[in-house]
Amino acid sequence: MSAATGEHDWTMIIDLDRCTGCQACVVACHAENNIATVGEEEVIRGHAMHWIHIERYWEGEYPHVRARFLPVLCQQCERAPCEPVCPVFATYHSVDEHLNIQVYNRCIGTRYCANNCPYIARVFNWFNPYVPEPLNEQLNPDVTVRSRGIMEKCTFCVQRIRRVEETAAAEDRPIHEGEVQPACAQSCPTQAILFGDRLDTESRVANLTGSRRAFRLLEELGTEPAVIYLKGGETYVE
Amino acid sequence: MSSESAAQNPSLVWPEEEDHSEHLLLDPRPVEEMHGILLDAMQRTGRGFWILVSFLGSLVLIGLVGAWGFQIRWGMGVAGIRRPVFWGLYITNFVFWIGISHSGTFISAILRIFKAEFRRPITRASELMTTFSLLVAGMYPLIHLGRTWRFYWMVPYPNQRQLWPNFHSPLMWDMLAIFTYLIGSTLYLFLPLIPDLAMARDHTKGWRQKLYRIFSLGWRGTEAEWHHLKLAITIFAFAIVPVMFSVHTIVSWDFGMTMKVGWSSSIFGPYFVTGAIFSGVSAVITVLLLVRKSMKLDYFLRAEHFDSLGKLILVFSFAWTYFFFADYLTEWYGGEAVGQQLLTLQARGPVAPLWYLMLVCNIAIPWLTLWNRRVRRSTVGLFVVTLGVNVGMYIERYIIVTGFLTRNRLPFDWGVYNPTIVEVLISIGSLSAFILFYALASRIIPLVPVWEVREGQISHTLRRIGRAMVPSVADLD
Numbered sequence: 058m059s060a061a062t063g064e065h066d067w068t069m070i071i072d073l074d075r076c077t078g079c080q081a082c083v084v085a086c087h088a089e090n091n092i093a094t095v096g097e098e099e100v101i102r103g104h105a106m107h108w109i110h111i112e113r114y115w116e117g118e119y120p121h122v123r124a125r126f127l128p129v130l131c132q133q134c135e136r137a138p139c140e141p142v143c144p145v146f147a148t149y150h151s152v153d154e155h156l157n158i159q160v161y162n163r164c165i166g167t168r169y170c171a172n173n174c175p176y177i178a179r180v181f182n183w184f185n186p187y188v189p190e191p192l193n194e195q196l197n198p199d200v201t202v203r204s205r206g207i208m209e210k211c212t213f214c215v216q217r218i219r220r221v222e223e224t225a226a227a228e229d230r231p232i233h234e235g236e237v238q239p240a241c242a243q244s245c246p247t248q249a250i251l252f253g254d255r256l257d258t259e260s261r262v263a264n265l266t267g268s269r270r271a272f273r274l275l276e277e278l279g280t281e282p283a284v285i286y287l288k289g290g291e292t293y294v295e
Numbered sequence: 296m297s298s299e300s301a302a303q304n305p306s307l308v309w310p311e312e313e314d315h316s317e318h319l320l321l322d323p324r325p326v327e328e329m330h331g332i333l334l335d336a337m338q339r340t341g342r343g344f345w346i347l348v349s350f351l352g353s354l355v356l357i358g359l360v361g362a363w364g365f366q367i368r369w370g371m372g373v374a375g376i377r378r379p380v381f382w383g384l385y386i387t388n389f390v391f392w393i394g395i396s397h398s399g400t401f402i403s404a405i406l407r408i409f410k411a412e413f414r415r416p417i418t419r420a421s422e423l424m425t426t427f428s429l430l431v432a433g434m435y436p437l438i439h440l441g442r443t444w445r446f447y448w449m450v451p452y453p454n455q456r457q458l459w460p461n462f463h464s465p466l467m468w469d470m471l472a473i474f475t476y477l478i479g480s481t482l483y484l485f486l487p488l489i490p491d492l493a494m495a496r497d498h499t500k501g502w503r504q505k506l507y508r509i510f511s512l513g514w515r516g517t518e519a520e521w522h523h524l525k526l527a528i529t530i531f532a533f534a535i536v537p538v539m540f541s542v543h544t545i546v547s548w549d550f551g552m553t554m555k556v557g558w559s560s561s562i563f564g565p566y567f568v569t570g571a572i573f574s575g576v577s578a579v580i581t582v583l584l585l586v587r588k589s590m591k592l593d594y595f596l597r598a599e600h601f602d603s604l605g606k607l608i609l610v611f612s613f614a615w616t617y618f619f620f621a622d623y624l625t626e627w628y629g630g631e632a633v634g635q636q637l638l639t640l641q642a643r644g645p646v647a648p649l650w651y652l653m654l655v656c657n658i659a660i661p662w663l664t665l666w667n668r669r670v671r672r673s674t675v676g677l678f679v680v681t682l683g684v685n686v687g688m689y690i691e692r693y694i695i696v697t698g699f700l701t702r703n704r705l706p707f708d709w710g711v712y713n714p715t716i717v718e719v720l721i722s723i724g725s726l727s728a729f730i731l732f733y734a735l736a737s738r739i740i741p742l743v744p745v746w747e748v749r750e751g752q753i754s755h756t757l758r759r760i761g762r763a764m765v766p767s768v769a770d771l772d
Contacts, residue, residue: 099372102372103377103378103380103710103711104377104378105378112705112707113707114706114707129707138553138554141463141464142464142465142466142552142553143461143464144460144464144466144467145449145458145460146458146461163448163458164441164442165441165445165446165448165449166371166441167436167439167440168382168439168441169549171378171379171381172381172382172553172555172700173553173554173555175554175703175704176705177378177379177703180378181371181381181441182370183370183372184370185370205369205371205372205441205442206370206371206441206442207441208441274705275705
């Protein structure tokens with residue numbers, strides 16, 4: 058259990074042994090965060106806007122090929138390369154929550170952050186979002202709809218984090234384990250994605266952080282990501 | 296007579312036979328005649344000139360109003376940039392035009408400091424290029440922005456958002472450096488212009504005279520005025536040189552400060568500065584050749600000047616090659632997987648044809664031709680070589696910006712980039728804007744600093760020593 062207010066170290070664990078590459082997290086993320094869907098033509102032009110994407114790697118020679126799946130989202134780096142390069146503080150670090158915040162209203166669209174992200178996890182609004190009636194009814198009221206020319210990325214569903222924090226503070230109780238669930242974790246059928254506060258030493262997230270299988274993506278760059286992957290016997294990515 | 300013996304044996308030419316009049320500074324003409332050459336050229340606006348102006352004007356309208364407006368209306372998606380190539384032709388153009396802007400200051404300030412006499416007739420024309428290419432370059436960060444209409448959020452001023460810009464960002468350094476350079480180089484263009492504007496004021500009528508009267512600031516040519524002007528020019532010449540170096544260094548840091556393989560390199564600063572001067576001085580030659588041809592300034596712009604500039608190009612081709620090689624070899628021996636992929640991309644990948652063309656334009660052609668005095672003095676030859684250098688330098692920036700972005704650490708994030716018609720139209724529009732500005736300015740601003748040429752002619756004399764005529768120079772300071 059972690060306190061409702063004050064410092065949190067939000068952490069995501071992705072168990073590559075469990076990931077089947079079903080893309081349910083991608084769909085859930087689109088729905089939760091009002092991410093624009095751009096259509097087939099624009100996806101071919103490289104304008105797809107997934108905040109989380111499943112990287113698929115083939116291994117071996119035919120017919121002995123094996124697919125490996127690597128879900129990649131914003132790694133919420135502790136030392137994020139995207140932050141210092143933004144000239145207008147549209148991306149900055151929340152020291153208390155250990156989150157990498159993107160302020161849409163400040164963004165002027167230099168796209169410098171996207172170039173400097175070693176995970177290419179950032180997403181740009183190439184056009185205004187197209188939301189025909191009645192799909193506008195399903196937009197999430199907790200999340201801004203972004204216009205063209207703005208950078209965005211995975212927020213760890215910060216709107217859900219806020220809601221849980223505020224509820225817990227109002228009820229004057231700590232935040233329970235598993236109470237905060239980002240859309241991707243919630244929708245994962247194999248529960249490959251776990252989310253929690255690492256400062257809560259009892260939590261599953263805190264336990265798995267020290268796992269023998271734990272590794273961080275491109276760890277050698279020193280970005281200190283908050284997303285921790287668990288490599289499996291078969292789904293091992295170096 | 297000696298001419299007879301010279302005909303029999305050319306090596307026995309007496310020194311007094313040597314023709315010194317090919318040197319501008321040893322071929323003085325009456326001052327009114329020199330003024331006349333310049334003012335005639337400025338006031339000559341034939342039909343061809345206006346056809347050129349309207350042609351360029353329509354290209355500017357199509358590119359910078361039409362295509363850019365279209366992009367602002369619909370979004371950056373109309374350009375070819377895509378994941379993971381978030382920077383494309385606009386940043387390439389930006390770096391290219393900033394590079395061109397290094398021409399003027401280099402030729403004018405550095406050569407003035409070192410008292411290179413061949414600079415005298417060409418300083419103005421190259422300083423003018425600096426100002427206009429900076430204006431064109433300055434447009435590109437705006438064109439490149441996703442929300443152009445919010446560009447002023449990068450400007451530090453007390454605002455309702457209660458937010459200063461982030462001075463950790465190389466883009467902020469960039470903006471400050473470019474503004475400093477633009478202001479500094481414009482003042483540096485203006486100062487030596489004052490006596491020439493005053494000259495034009497005294498020789499013209501009508502709107503021209505009114506215009507020159509305002510901008511010549513009441514110049515009368517007194518001893519005190521000259522003293523102050525010389526002092527101011529000297530201060531600016533020394534001050535603008537470090538600014539020039541800082542500008543392209545900081546542009547290179549937009550890349551060098553990132554974590555991108557291929558970009559993150561400590562050699563980028565001097566590498567880019569050298570490349571900028573290389574392409575800038577080449578552009579000066581290209582423009583001067585066109586100016587000489589179209590404005591009939593053969594008296595001022597002579598083979599000797601192009602000869603000296605050609606040598607500069609050769610030297611900077613050597614320097615650029617040195618940095619290019621150092622950067623390439625380090626990447627190669629580093630052996631990092633992504634770095635190797637970048638080398639493969641250049642040698643055998645989609646950008647390979649461009650890469651080899653760059654090597655031909657920047658290394659092979661200058662090295663094979665410019666050692667030859669005849670090439671350096673030929674209009675067509677030098678025109679082709681210098682135009683080629685700028686093609687090569689454009690390709691260099693294109694590969695560094697867009698090519699390197701297509702290769703990333705995780706192989707899933709590899710991509711391709713092809714510019715769209717919108718980007719191409721905007722690029723053509725900005726090139727046209729530069730030529731248009733320059734063409735219009737060439738009819739308003741005296742393109743040759745007559746007073747500097749005269750100053751040189753007064754200090755250069757031929758003295759008879761024995762049977763020889765020896766050129767001698769009086770040091771002015």
